[in-house]
Amino acid sequence: MTNTPSTHLVTIRQIAQRAVVAAPAPVLQPWSLALLAAGLGVLAYMQLRRTRGATLAQADSRDGGR
Amino acid sequence: MLKTATGLALFLLAALVTFAAPARGVVVTYAANLSTSKGNPVTHLLILETDGVGPVEAFIYPADVPGRGTAVISHDAQFQPTKSLLIGLTEGMDADGNDKTQLVMFLDPAFAAANNEIPFSMVFPGARHSETITRLMAAVAGDAAELAWFTDVFFSGPAAGAAFDTGGAFVVAEFTSLSMIGQNATAGNWTITGFQSLPRNNPNAQSGKVTAVITETAQVDLGPFDIQLSVNGSGVFAIDKSVLNNTGSPWSRFVFELGTGVGAGFVPSTPGDGLGFDASLNNREETGAFPTAVVQEDSIVFSGLLVPVTPRSSWCL
Numbered sequence: 010m011t012n013t014p015s016t017h018l019v020t021i022r023q024i025a026q027r028a029v030v031a032a033p034a035p036v037l038q039p040w041s042l043a044l045l046a047a048g049l050g051v052l053a054y055m056q057l058r059r060t061r062g063a064t065l066a067q068a069d070s071r072d073g074g075r
Numbered sequence: 076m077l078k079t080a081t082g083l084a085l086f087l088l089a090a091l092v093t094f095a096a097p098a099r100g101v102v103v104t105y106a107a108n109l110s111t112s113k114g115n116p117v118t119h120l121l122i123l124e125t126d127g128v129g130p131v132e133a134f135i136y137p138a139d140v141p142g143r144g145t146a147v148i149s150h151d152a153q154f155q156p157t158k159s160l161l162i163g164l165t166e167g168m169d170a171d172g173n174d175k176t177q178l179v180m181f182l183d184p185a186f187a188a189a190n191n192e193i194p195f196s197m198v199f200p201g202a203r204h205s206e207t208i209t210r211l212m213a214a215v216a217g218d219a220a221e222l223a224w225f226t227d228v229f230f231s232g233p234a235a236g237a238a239f240d241t242g243g244a245f246v247v248a249e250f251t252s253l254s255m256i257g258q259n260a261t262a263g264n265w266t267i268t269g270f271q272s273l274p275r276n277n278p279n280a281q282s283g284k285v286t287a288v289i290t291e292t293a294q295v296d297l298g299p300f301d302i303q304l305s306v307n308g309s310g311v312f313a314i315d316k317s318v319l320n321n322t323g324s325p326w327s328r329f330v331f332e333l334g335t336g337v338g339a340g341f342v343p344s345t346p347g348d349g350l351g352f353d354a355s356l357n358n359r360e361e362t363g364a365f366p367t368a369v370v371q372e373d374s375i376v377f378s379g380l381l382v383p384v385t386p387r388s389s390w391c392l
Protein backbone atom coordinates (compact mmCIF):
# COMPACT_ATOMS: atom_id res chain seq x y z
CA MET A 10 0.00 0.00 0.00
CA THR A 11 1.19 3.49 -0.78
CA ASN A 12 0.80 5.27 2.48
CA THR A 13 0.33 8.95 2.80
CA PRO A 14 2.97 10.41 5.11
CA SER A 15 0.56 10.47 8.01
CA THR A 16 -0.80 6.97 7.51
CA HIS A 17 0.32 4.02 9.59
CA LEU A 18 -0.46 0.37 9.18
CA VAL A 19 -0.90 -1.36 12.49
CA THR A 20 -1.60 -5.06 12.82
CA ILE A 21 -3.54 -6.66 15.61
CA ARG A 22 -2.99 -10.40 15.89
CA GLN A 23 -5.61 -12.42 17.72
CA ILE A 24 -5.24 -15.89 19.12
CA ALA A 25 -7.86 -17.79 21.07
CA GLN A 26 -7.12 -20.71 23.32
CA ARG A 27 -9.44 -23.64 23.67
CA ALA A 28 -10.54 -24.34 27.22
CA VAL A 29 -9.24 -27.65 28.50
CA VAL A 30 -12.00 -29.37 30.38
CA ALA A 31 -10.63 -31.79 32.99
CA ALA A 32 -11.87 -35.36 32.60
CA PRO A 33 -13.83 -36.67 35.62
CA ALA A 34 -11.81 -38.84 37.96
CA PRO A 35 -12.52 -42.57 37.56
CA VAL A 36 -14.67 -44.14 40.26
CA LEU A 37 -11.97 -46.72 40.98
CA GLN A 38 -8.29 -46.15 40.52
CA PRO A 39 -6.21 -49.09 39.24
CA TRP A 40 -4.68 -49.77 42.64
CA SER A 41 -8.11 -49.89 44.29
CA LEU A 42 -9.32 -52.31 41.63
CA ALA A 43 -6.40 -54.59 42.44
CA LEU A 44 -7.12 -54.35 46.16
CA LEU A 45 -10.78 -55.14 45.56
CA ALA A 46 -9.88 -58.18 43.48
CA ALA A 47 -7.50 -59.43 46.19
CA GLY A 48 -10.18 -58.96 48.87
CA LEU A 49 -12.73 -60.85 46.83
CA GLY A 50 -10.20 -63.60 46.33
CA VAL A 51 -9.62 -63.90 50.08
CA LEU A 52 -13.36 -63.99 50.73
CA ALA A 53 -13.82 -66.69 48.11
CA TYR A 54 -11.01 -68.73 49.60
CA MET A 55 -12.43 -68.46 53.10
CA GLN A 56 -15.90 -69.37 51.86
CA LEU A 57 -14.44 -72.40 50.09
CA ARG A 58 -12.63 -73.55 53.22
CA ARG A 59 -15.78 -73.13 55.30
CA THR A 60 -17.81 -75.14 52.80
CA ARG A 61 -15.22 -77.94 52.65
CA GLY A 62 -15.00 -78.02 56.51
CA ALA A 63 -18.74 -78.40 56.83
CA THR A 64 -18.76 -81.19 54.28
CA LEU A 65 -16.00 -83.09 56.13
CA ALA A 66 -17.81 -82.67 59.45
CA GLN A 67 -20.96 -84.12 57.96
CA ALA A 68 -18.95 -87.05 56.61
CA ASP A 69 -17.36 -87.66 60.01
CA SER A 70 -20.75 -87.55 61.64
CA ARG A 71 -22.10 -90.11 59.21
CA ASP A 72 -19.12 -92.36 59.75
CA GLY A 73 -19.41 -92.13 63.55
CA GLY A 74 -23.09 -93.20 63.40
CA ARG A 75 -22.30 -96.58 61.87
CA MET B 76 -3.50 1.37 23.56
CA LEU B 77 -1.12 1.84 20.71
CA LYS B 78 1.54 4.43 20.24
CA THR B 79 2.63 5.80 16.94
CA ALA B 80 6.14 5.38 15.71
CA THR B 81 6.88 8.90 16.86
CA GLY B 82 5.88 8.08 20.37
CA LEU B 83 3.80 11.21 20.45
CA ALA B 84 0.50 9.76 19.63
CA LEU B 85 -1.30 7.17 21.63
CA PHE B 86 -3.87 4.72 20.43
CA LEU B 87 -6.54 3.33 22.61
CA LEU B 88 -7.67 -0.15 21.79
CA ALA B 89 -11.08 -1.16 22.95
CA ALA B 90 -12.25 -4.61 22.09
CA LEU B 91 -15.73 -5.99 22.23
CA VAL B 92 -15.85 -9.70 21.67
CA THR B 93 -19.14 -11.37 21.08
CA PHE B 94 -19.96 -15.01 20.75
CA ALA B 95 -23.15 -15.99 19.07
CA ALA B 96 -24.76 -18.79 17.17
CA PRO B 97 -23.23 -19.65 13.79
CA ALA B 98 -24.77 -17.92 10.83
CA ARG B 99 -26.15 -19.83 7.87
CA GLY B 100 -24.97 -19.48 4.29
CA VAL B 101 -21.68 -18.54 2.77
CA VAL B 102 -20.46 -15.03 3.44
CA VAL B 103 -17.44 -14.07 1.39
CA THR B 104 -15.39 -11.15 2.65
CA TYR B 105 -12.48 -9.18 1.27
CA ALA B 106 -10.75 -6.84 3.70
CA ALA B 107 -8.24 -4.45 2.19
CA ASN B 108 -6.11 -1.47 2.99
CA LEU B 109 -5.93 0.74 -0.03
CA SER B 110 -5.17 4.24 -1.18
CA THR B 111 -6.41 5.24 -4.63
CA SER B 112 -4.38 7.75 -6.60
CA LYS B 113 -6.64 10.64 -5.70
CA GLY B 114 -8.32 9.19 -2.65
CA ASN B 115 -11.60 8.88 -4.47
CA PRO B 116 -13.81 5.87 -3.76
CA VAL B 117 -13.92 2.72 -5.81
CA THR B 118 -17.22 2.53 -7.64
CA HIS B 119 -18.89 0.07 -10.01
CA LEU B 120 -17.35 -2.84 -8.13
CA LEU B 121 -17.85 -6.23 -9.75
CA ILE B 122 -16.90 -9.38 -7.87
CA LEU B 123 -16.06 -12.41 -10.01
CA GLU B 124 -15.79 -15.75 -8.24
CA THR B 125 -15.53 -19.42 -9.08
CA ASP B 126 -15.21 -22.64 -7.16
CA GLY B 127 -13.35 -24.24 -10.03
CA VAL B 128 -16.28 -26.51 -10.80
CA GLY B 129 -19.21 -24.37 -11.81
CA PRO B 130 -19.19 -21.31 -14.05
CA VAL B 131 -17.77 -17.99 -12.94
CA GLU B 132 -20.36 -16.01 -11.01
CA ALA B 133 -20.60 -12.24 -10.84
CA PHE B 134 -21.82 -10.14 -7.95
CA ILE B 135 -22.39 -6.41 -8.31
CA TYR B 136 -21.36 -4.78 -5.05
CA PRO B 137 -24.08 -2.32 -4.11
CA ALA B 138 -21.88 0.28 -2.42
CA ASP B 139 -18.78 2.33 -3.07
CA VAL B 140 -15.56 1.39 -1.34
CA PRO B 141 -13.67 4.18 0.45
CA GLY B 142 -10.63 5.26 -1.51
CA ARG B 143 -8.38 5.43 1.51
CA GLY B 144 -8.06 3.33 4.61
CA THR B 145 -9.38 -0.05 5.61
CA ALA B 146 -12.34 -1.39 3.69
CA VAL B 147 -14.35 -4.56 4.07
CA ILE B 148 -16.28 -5.90 1.11
CA SER B 149 -18.70 -8.64 2.04
CA HIS B 150 -21.47 -10.46 0.24
CA ASP B 151 -23.52 -13.63 0.37
CA ALA B 152 -22.59 -16.36 -2.08
CA GLN B 153 -24.34 -19.52 -3.16
CA PHE B 154 -21.09 -21.48 -3.10
CA GLN B 155 -17.69 -21.32 -1.50
CA PRO B 156 -15.41 -19.71 -4.08
CA THR B 157 -11.79 -20.68 -4.46
CA LYS B 158 -10.74 -17.97 -6.88
CA SER B 159 -11.77 -14.32 -6.90
CA LEU B 160 -11.20 -11.28 -9.08
CA LEU B 161 -12.58 -7.87 -8.22
CA ILE B 162 -12.77 -4.99 -10.65
CA GLY B 163 -14.03 -1.45 -10.15
CA LEU B 164 -13.49 2.17 -11.09
CA THR B 165 -12.08 5.24 -9.44
CA GLU B 166 -11.71 8.82 -10.56
CA GLY B 167 -7.96 9.03 -10.30
CA MET B 168 -4.95 10.02 -12.27
CA ASP B 169 -2.70 8.12 -14.60
CA ALA B 170 1.06 7.68 -14.44
CA ASP B 171 1.52 11.07 -16.09
CA GLY B 172 -0.52 12.80 -13.43
CA ASN B 173 -3.51 13.41 -15.67
CA ASP B 174 -7.00 13.03 -14.29
CA LYS B 175 -8.49 9.85 -15.63
CA THR B 176 -11.05 7.21 -14.83
CA GLN B 177 -8.95 4.34 -13.58
CA LEU B 178 -9.64 0.64 -13.26
CA VAL B 179 -9.09 -0.83 -9.81
CA MET B 180 -8.53 -4.57 -9.51
CA PHE B 181 -7.90 -7.03 -6.71
CA LEU B 182 -5.25 -9.38 -8.09
CA ASP B 183 -3.07 -12.33 -7.29
CA PRO B 184 0.10 -10.89 -5.67
CA ALA B 185 2.53 -12.74 -7.93
CA PHE B 186 0.56 -11.74 -11.00
CA ALA B 187 0.61 -8.11 -9.91
CA ALA B 188 4.31 -8.18 -9.13
CA ALA B 189 5.10 -9.68 -12.51
CA ASN B 190 3.12 -6.98 -14.30
CA ASN B 191 3.99 -3.94 -12.22
CA GLU B 192 3.85 -0.67 -14.18
CA ILE B 193 2.76 -2.47 -17.35
CA PRO B 194 -0.17 -0.96 -19.29
CA PHE B 195 -3.57 -2.58 -18.87
CA SER B 196 -3.84 -3.76 -22.47
CA MET B 197 -0.54 -5.61 -22.15
CA VAL B 198 -1.37 -7.12 -18.77
CA PHE B 199 -4.70 -8.35 -20.13
CA PRO B 200 -4.13 -9.13 -23.81
CA GLY B 201 -7.28 -8.72 -25.80
CA ALA B 202 -8.81 -6.21 -23.42
CA ARG B 203 -8.42 -2.46 -23.64
CA HIS B 204 -8.57 -0.05 -20.73
CA SER B 205 -11.25 2.28 -22.08
CA GLU B 206 -13.38 -0.56 -23.46
CA THR B 207 -13.21 -2.45 -20.19
CA ILE B 208 -14.40 0.65 -18.36
CA THR B 209 -17.33 0.96 -20.73
CA ARG B 210 -18.16 -2.72 -20.36
CA LEU B 211 -17.93 -2.52 -16.57
CA MET B 212 -20.24 0.47 -16.33
CA ALA B 213 -22.74 -1.27 -18.60
CA ALA B 214 -22.52 -4.55 -16.68
CA VAL B 215 -23.09 -2.85 -13.35
CA ALA B 216 -26.00 -0.95 -14.89
CA GLY B 217 -27.65 -4.27 -15.76
CA ASP B 218 -26.41 -5.15 -19.22
CA ALA B 219 -26.44 -8.95 -19.10
CA ALA B 220 -24.33 -9.34 -22.22
CA GLU B 221 -21.56 -7.18 -20.80
CA LEU B 222 -21.78 -8.99 -17.50
CA ALA B 223 -21.40 -12.27 -19.36
CA TRP B 224 -18.29 -10.89 -21.04
CA PHE B 225 -16.65 -10.54 -17.64
CA THR B 226 -17.70 -14.00 -16.41
CA ASP B 227 -17.33 -15.97 -19.62
CA VAL B 228 -14.58 -14.17 -21.51
CA PHE B 229 -12.51 -11.84 -19.37
CA PHE B 230 -12.05 -14.02 -16.29
CA SER B 231 -10.62 -17.03 -18.04
CA GLY B 232 -9.31 -15.22 -21.09
CA PRO B 233 -7.45 -11.92 -20.82
CA ALA B 234 -7.42 -12.14 -17.02
CA ALA B 235 -6.27 -15.75 -16.79
CA GLY B 236 -3.86 -16.01 -13.88
CA ALA B 237 -4.99 -12.73 -12.36
CA ALA B 238 -7.51 -14.19 -9.91
CA PHE B 239 -6.33 -14.74 -6.36
CA ASP B 240 -7.07 -17.51 -3.90
CA THR B 241 -10.26 -16.58 -2.08
CA GLY B 242 -9.39 -15.94 1.54
CA GLY B 243 -5.73 -15.56 0.68
CA ALA B 244 -3.46 -12.66 -0.06
CA PHE B 245 -4.21 -10.18 -2.82
CA VAL B 246 -2.95 -6.90 -4.19
CA VAL B 247 -5.10 -3.92 -5.05
CA ALA B 248 -3.91 -2.33 -8.27
CA GLU B 249 -4.93 0.75 -10.19
CA PHE B 250 -4.64 1.01 -13.96
CA THR B 251 -3.92 2.54 -16.74
CA SER B 252 -0.55 1.03 -16.01
CA LEU B 253 -0.50 -1.32 -13.07
CA SER B 254 0.18 0.56 -9.86
CA MET B 255 -0.13 -1.24 -6.55
CA ILE B 256 -2.30 0.79 -4.20
CA GLY B 257 -3.18 -1.71 -1.51
CA GLN B 258 -3.33 -5.24 -0.25
CA ASN B 259 -5.31 -7.64 1.90
CA ALA B 260 -5.83 -6.41 5.44
CA THR B 261 -6.31 -9.77 7.07
CA ALA B 262 -4.64 -13.15 7.26
CA GLY B 263 -5.99 -16.30 8.81
CA ASN B 264 -9.08 -18.45 8.70
CA TRP B 265 -11.39 -16.11 10.53
CA THR B 266 -13.67 -13.74 8.68
CA ILE B 267 -14.36 -10.06 9.07
CA THR B 268 -18.05 -9.59 8.68
CA GLY B 269 -18.24 -5.88 9.32
CA PHE B 270 -16.11 -2.79 9.61
CA GLN B 271 -17.03 0.75 10.46
CA SER B 272 -15.07 3.78 11.54
CA LEU B 273 -16.80 6.00 14.07
CA PRO B 274 -15.79 9.62 14.63
CA ARG B 275 -14.77 10.56 18.13
CA ASN B 276 -18.03 12.40 18.77
CA ASN B 277 -20.16 9.38 17.90
CA PRO B 278 -22.07 8.19 20.98
CA ASN B 279 -20.81 4.67 20.39
CA ALA B 280 -17.17 5.72 20.14
CA GLN B 281 -14.96 4.28 22.86
CA SER B 282 -13.53 6.79 25.32
CA GLY B 283 -14.37 9.63 22.97
CA LYS B 284 -11.83 8.43 20.43
CA VAL B 285 -12.04 7.57 16.76
CA THR B 286 -13.23 3.99 16.95
CA ALA B 287 -12.98 1.13 14.49
CA VAL B 288 -15.96 -1.16 14.99
CA ILE B 289 -15.05 -4.61 13.75
CA THR B 290 -17.09 -7.78 13.73
CA GLU B 291 -15.45 -11.13 13.10
CA THR B 292 -16.29 -14.78 12.94
CA ALA B 293 -13.76 -17.20 14.37
CA GLN B 294 -14.05 -20.47 12.55
CA VAL B 295 -11.97 -23.43 11.49
CA ASP B 296 -9.23 -22.72 13.99
CA LEU B 297 -8.19 -20.67 17.01
CA GLY B 298 -6.05 -18.30 14.99
CA PRO B 299 -3.82 -16.50 14.68
CA PHE B 300 -5.99 -14.06 12.82
CA ASP B 301 -4.38 -10.79 11.79
CA ILE B 302 -6.12 -7.58 10.89
CA GLN B 303 -4.12 -4.66 9.62
CA LEU B 304 -5.65 -1.26 10.16
CA SER B 305 -4.82 1.91 8.32
CA VAL B 306 -4.42 4.67 10.86
CA ASN B 307 -4.49 8.26 9.77
CA GLY B 308 -2.10 10.59 11.48
CA SER B 309 -1.33 10.60 15.16
CA GLY B 310 -3.60 10.41 18.11
CA VAL B 311 -5.66 7.99 20.03
CA PHE B 312 -8.02 5.56 18.43
CA ALA B 313 -10.12 2.73 19.72
CA ILE B 314 -11.30 -0.62 18.48
CA ASP B 315 -14.68 -2.03 19.35
CA LYS B 316 -14.49 -5.65 18.33
CA SER B 317 -17.08 -8.40 18.20
CA VAL B 318 -16.08 -11.97 17.54
CA LEU B 319 -18.42 -14.83 16.78
CA ASN B 320 -17.01 -18.05 18.19
CA ASN B 321 -17.88 -20.61 15.56
CA THR B 322 -15.13 -23.03 16.49
CA GLY B 323 -17.42 -25.29 18.48
CA SER B 324 -15.19 -25.15 21.54
CA PRO B 325 -15.16 -23.00 24.65
CA TRP B 326 -12.30 -20.56 25.04
CA SER B 327 -10.26 -19.90 28.13
CA ARG B 328 -7.94 -17.20 26.78
CA PHE B 329 -7.91 -14.55 24.11
CA VAL B 330 -4.70 -12.80 23.19
CA PHE B 331 -4.11 -9.56 21.32
CA GLU B 332 -0.65 -8.89 19.96
CA LEU B 333 0.58 -5.79 18.15
CA GLY B 334 2.85 -5.70 15.15
CA THR B 335 3.08 -4.94 11.48
CA GLY B 336 2.39 -7.07 8.42
CA VAL B 337 0.04 -10.02 8.29
CA GLY B 338 0.33 -13.78 8.10
CA ALA B 339 3.86 -14.97 7.44
CA GLY B 340 4.90 -11.34 7.19
CA PHE B 341 3.74 -10.47 10.69
CA VAL B 342 6.47 -8.73 12.67
CA PRO B 343 5.72 -8.43 16.37
CA SER B 344 6.03 -5.04 17.96
CA THR B 345 8.90 -4.74 20.40
CA PRO B 346 9.14 -2.80 23.64
CA GLY B 347 10.11 0.77 23.09
CA ASP B 348 9.28 0.90 19.38
CA GLY B 349 6.52 3.40 19.97
CA LEU B 350 3.67 1.01 19.38
CA GLY B 351 1.91 -0.42 22.37
CA PHE B 352 -1.16 -0.82 24.49
CA ASP B 353 -1.80 1.56 27.35
CA ALA B 354 -2.26 -0.29 30.61
CA SER B 355 -3.61 2.85 32.23
CA LEU B 356 -6.74 2.76 30.14
CA ASN B 357 -9.81 0.69 30.75
CA ASN B 358 -8.92 -2.36 28.69
CA ARG B 359 -11.65 -4.79 29.42
CA GLU B 360 -13.92 -7.61 28.36
CA GLU B 361 -17.46 -6.63 29.04
CA THR B 362 -19.55 -9.75 29.55
CA GLY B 363 -17.55 -11.23 32.37
CA ALA B 364 -16.40 -14.29 30.48
CA PHE B 365 -12.85 -13.02 30.55
CA PRO B 366 -12.54 -11.05 33.77
CA THR B 367 -8.76 -11.05 33.91
CA ALA B 368 -6.71 -8.84 31.61
CA VAL B 369 -2.93 -8.79 31.71
CA VAL B 370 -1.86 -5.71 29.79
CA GLN B 371 1.68 -5.43 28.55
CA GLU B 372 3.13 -2.95 26.10
CA ASP B 373 2.57 -5.12 23.04
CA SER B 374 0.03 -7.67 24.15
CA ILE B 375 -3.06 -8.15 26.21
CA VAL B 376 -4.02 -11.56 27.51
CA PHE B 377 -7.59 -12.07 28.60
CA SER B 378 -8.36 -15.17 30.60
CA GLY B 379 -11.51 -16.70 31.96
CA LEU B 380 -13.94 -19.19 30.56
CA LEU B 381 -16.34 -18.74 27.74
CA VAL B 382 -18.68 -21.68 27.38
CA PRO B 383 -20.76 -22.10 24.23
CA VAL B 384 -24.04 -21.96 26.15
CA THR B 385 -23.14 -18.41 27.16
CA PRO B 386 -22.42 -17.10 23.73
CA ARG B 387 -21.83 -13.43 24.33
CA SER B 388 -18.76 -11.78 25.70
CA SER B 389 -17.25 -8.37 25.23
CA TRP B 390 -13.93 -6.74 25.95
CA CYS B 391 -12.88 -3.12 26.18
CA LEU B 392 -9.19 -2.37 26.15
